[in-house]
Amino acid sequence: MAEHDELRVGVDVGGTNTDAVLLDGRNRLLAKIKHPTTPDVTTGLLSALQQVLRQEPDAAARVGRVMVGTTHATNAILHRRNLRRVATVRLGGPATHAVPPLRGWPADLRASISCGETIVDGGVEMTGEPLVPLDEDAVRRFLDSVSEQAEGIAVAGVFSPVLPDQEYRVEELVAEVLGERPVSLSHEVGSLGLLERENATVLNAALVEVAEQVTAGLQNALSALGISVETFVAQNDGTVMSLDYARRYPILTIGSGPTNSMRGAGHLTGERDALVVDVGATTTVMGMLTQGFPRESTAPVDVGGVRTNFRMPDLVSLSLGGGTMVGPPGTGILDAGSVGNRLSAEALVFGGGVPTLIDAAVAAGRAAVGDVGRTTGHTRLLHRAVAACDTRLAEAVDRVKASAREVPLIAVGGGSALVPQDLPGVLTVHRPEHHEVANAIGAAVAGVSGAVDRVFSYVNGREEAIAEAVRLARDEAIRAGADPGLVDVVEVEEIPLAYLTQPVARLRVKAAGPLRMP
Amino acid sequence: MQIDLGNLAALALGCTVSAGGGGGDPRIGELMAAEAIERCGPVEVRPLSSFGEAEVIMPCGMIGAPTVMMEKIPHGAEGRIIRETYEKQFGLPVAALMPFELGGLNGVLPVAWAAHAGLPLLDGDLMGRAFPELHMLTPHLSGMSGSPAVITDERRQTIVFDARDNVWLEKLVRNCVAALGGSACGGLYTMTAAEAAGPVIEGTVTRALGIGEALRRDGEDRVAAVARVTPLARLGQGKIIDIERRATGRFVQGSTLIEGHGVDAGRLFRLEFQNENLVLLEDGAPLATVPDVITLLNAHTGHGLVTEETRYGQRVEIVVFPAPAAWTSAAGLAAVGPRAFGYDFDFVPVQVSGG
Missing domain, CATH: 3.30.1660 (Dodecin subunit-like)
Known part of the structure; x- marks a missing residue:
């Protein structure tokens, strides 16, 4: 099949909706669908795929690639569900004993994951020279001691991103002592900073079960549709990995939602260096695309109460959205919380009695939804709210940008009408069509x-x-x-x-x- | 007074402020101290006057790159190994540990070792801030020798230095630390309580603790709260609009441009640093210089910014703390005044307004 005929399917399985898009060989959107996410995921996924494929003749046979983004791993950690028991091997003795593995973890998460930790002699210097030789006997003894409980092994060596040989050696020892048992190696998960990288590696090892369920569900859904093509899972850096790799490194899917949304926004506008702001009902998330990819965070990132340092998009989150209540006197004007998913009933323009930011956007002429007449008694308050919202967005722009140079901004999400046409430091504001499926598009073009x-x-x-x-x-x-x-x-x-x-x-x-x- | 799990985080936060942009992120030291306190109990912090004249005080800390220590975390017994080495040398027991540098990582690391050793921590240090070199410690000004100095690494190797003078000591130790992998732990200028009475800058541990506690209080002007703990000057607030860093060999040099905001709108500040913040300039003229402690506070979190972490767009408040008296003497300024860092102007003491 010539490559320009090949169709590409992008799917984003979110907490609320499963979105699917169909792109042609030149990455043009042919079809899109939003479907509620089902508790078992596979049913909703299958249904979304069926509906999107139905919109294009003979689509199933023409699909060349399927790319899927999912929030399963995040949810598993947040709800302590389907987590595997992990034994942790740190290669760093005689150094590093001052802070043992898993220090500072939430007690319940630690209890549901860890079945043992050890520090054995090993690790390397920043030059790659050994700190001390790896104590293989100590590794064997520890593996023996956890052979009953451990469903996965996490391995983290001092400066292993410089030289990973010792981590590979421990993987061989696991095979020797325990046979088939999933192993997570820290240099493939995180960057410099031993404790944060080790934490990320342990979480990764705990997520292997979830990864297997997701990849199996995906393969079942696709084979039910008669599709047998290369399938990929979206990572949090704007790229994809094979199903095999996703089974081994599920933690790399955490944060892929915002990343896909940013990449999709970039694709829809053709911008490669731009700010992307996603405004929802309750929250606004802003990030920066550089050369088409989300800029990564250099600071440690909190996952389920654990400090990690695997690459994550560098995002600024604001408690600001279409449903943000415009505060009664006494509190900060935007600090009274959000009406959340009751927006369509409670906002003034929709017949409710609560002044919200969507009302403010309507009153300011930025949005044309509902009944603008219902905002008249609140004009001054709503104008102040718009001004306060603009100030916060402008501050977020500064926090996210890497330099003083003006850049375009792409506004997506249900509340994106809040974003003004003029912001300091912003060249132009784009409001692309199809922005509601930017996530799935981002997965498809990864x-x-x-x-x-x-x-x-x-x-x-x-x-x-x-x-x-x-x-x-x-x-x-x-x-x-x-x-x-x-x-x-x-x-x-x-x-x-x-x-x-x-x-x-x-x-x-x-x-x-x-x-x-x- | 003691340091326990309840106030350790405040001490670490205070150390980000007292460092003046250098000294590294205290986090790894804070984690070590938390672990040691959990296992061995809280650390007693005592004033110099509570020690007998002949009792031995051991100044200690890490030497090298704090970034390396984020990987190659210490084993925790470094303080004990340094102490035992000294005790063998002097034949006298060490009565207390003391941070030689009350800023950044080194402000909290000795807390971990004191807990581990079951010894008190002296409420003071030998810099009153962070500085890059081993002769930039107060006892050097009065001609005291830093030798014998003891360095130990994570392999429990120890090296004792008996150098010709403190500049040689710096050179020998720094090269030795490089051979050990870029970070090591050490003790130097070990002295009796009687000898310590001159050089020790007293009260700096409790002061950092107070700064941290003031910053952690919610719902008020944080900087004003810090000013009630220790005198300071607020020289401006603004946004970082440019940052330039270069590795010149032994130091990271560079500058940060801060555009004034709010009451300082229209002003432009330039902060130059070499590991630590050195001078704050406006229109080419110095507003503040070393040895006064120039710190950028992150306006959102109240943390003192380490030069490695500053980046475009951060909202900051520029605060300056007057240098300890030892550094503003003629000998002090010769060692760590602006001219010692290659500037062609004299020390500009900051004018402190009442809190």
Whole structure:
């Protein structure tokens, strides 16, 4: 089949809705559907797929690729559901004993996940030289001691992002001692910062069950439709992974919702460097696309009460949305909370009695919904609310932008009418059609990436070190399936380290590109 | 006075403020201290006057890159190993630990070691802030030797330095730390309580604690609350609009541009740093300089910003704390005044208004 005939399916399984889109070979939208998410997921997924495929003749046979984004992993951690029992092996002794594994975890989450932790001698320096040799006997003894309980093993070594050999060795030892047992290696999950990376690795190992359910459900839904093509799962960095990889690294799906929404917004407008703001009924989330990918957070990210450092989009969340109540005197004008999903009954313009930001947007002429006449008695209050909302959005713009340069802003989501046409530091405001399925579109157009986050010495020159980091990131993207001719470096961040004798810097480089055609 | 699980976080927060932009994120030290306090109990904080003249005080902390310590976390017994090495050298028991640098990571790390060793912590330090080099400690001003200094690594290797002078000590220790992988723990300027009476800047542990507690109180002007704990000057508020950093070898140098907001709208501040914040300039003229402690407070969280973490768009308040008296003497300014960092102007003492 010629590649331009091939159809692409994008699906986003959210907490409320399962959205599906069908794109043609040039990534143009052919069909879209919103379907309620069902508790078992598969039923809703199957139904959404059926409905979207029905809109295009002979679609099932022409589908070349299916890309799916899901919030299952996030929900499993939040609700402590379907989590596997994990044994944690840290390679870092005699260092690192001062802070043992899983310190600071919520007690109930720890109780439902961990069945044992150990620190064995091992780990490497930032140069890759061993700290001390890996104590393989200690690893074997620990694995023996948890062989009954452990359903998965998490392995985290000091500076393993620099040299992962010891983590691979422990994976071999697990196979030797325990046979088939899923293993999560920290260098494939997180970046520098041992405790946060270790936390992310343990969560990942606990999510393997969820990953298997999701991938099995997806495969069942597709085979019920007679579709047998390459299927991918969306990650939180705007790229996708194979089902096999998703089974091994489910934590990388956490945060894929906002990422897909941003990537979809970029695709709908053709912008590669832009702010994206998603305004809902209760919350507003803003992020930054750089070269088409969401900028990643450099600060640790909280997942279910646990500090982690795996790559996540760098987002600013505001408690601000169409349903935000315009405050009674005495509180801050926008601090009274939101009417949430009762918006269509309670807002003034919809016949209710609560002044909300959607009323303010209508009164200011930004939105044309409901009955504008019902806002007349509240004009002054609503105008003040619009001004306060604009100030908060302007502040968020500044927090999200990486420089003073003006950039376009893409407004999506049900409350996006709140976003004014003029914001300081913003070049233009886009309001794309189909923005309500931006998530699913983002999944459908996802690429693949490679990343490097390591400490490099500048002894042979800064340029050489950066070139080396870029080469490593590009190679990884190509190994992950990117088209070698189309891989771009999308992010280079340099953080020099203080208090050393020679110039040394932490380099974070990311390369990404579209998938190579089969 | 003691440090326990209830006030440890406030101490760590205060250490982000007292560091003046350097010293690294205290978080790993805070986690170590929490673990040690949980296992061994709270740490008693005592004034210098409570120690007998002959009792031995051991200043200690980490040396090297705090970023490295985020991976290569200490084992926790470093304080005990340094102490035992000294006790073998002097034949006298160490009576108390003391942070040599009350700023950043080093403000909390000795708390972990004191808990682990079951020893009190002296309420004071030898910098009253963060500085990059081992001769930038107050005892150096009065000609006291930092040697013998003890360095230990996570492999429990120890090295004792007996250097010709403190500049050599800095050079030897810094190179040794590089060989050990970029971070190590050490003790230096170990002294008796009688000797400590001159150089120790007293009360800095409780002061950092007070700053942290003031910042954690909700619902009021945080900076005004800090000003009630310790004198300070508010030099401006604004937004970071540019940040430039470069690794020059031993230091990270650079500058931050801050555009004034609110009452400071229309002003433009330039903050230059070398690991720590050095000078605050407006229209080319210094508003504040080392050794006064120049700190950017994150307007949203109240945290003191470490230079590694500053980025475009952050809303900040520029606060300056007067330097400890030792640093504003002629000898102090020669060691750590603006000219010592290559500037062609003299120290500009900050004018403190009442809280």
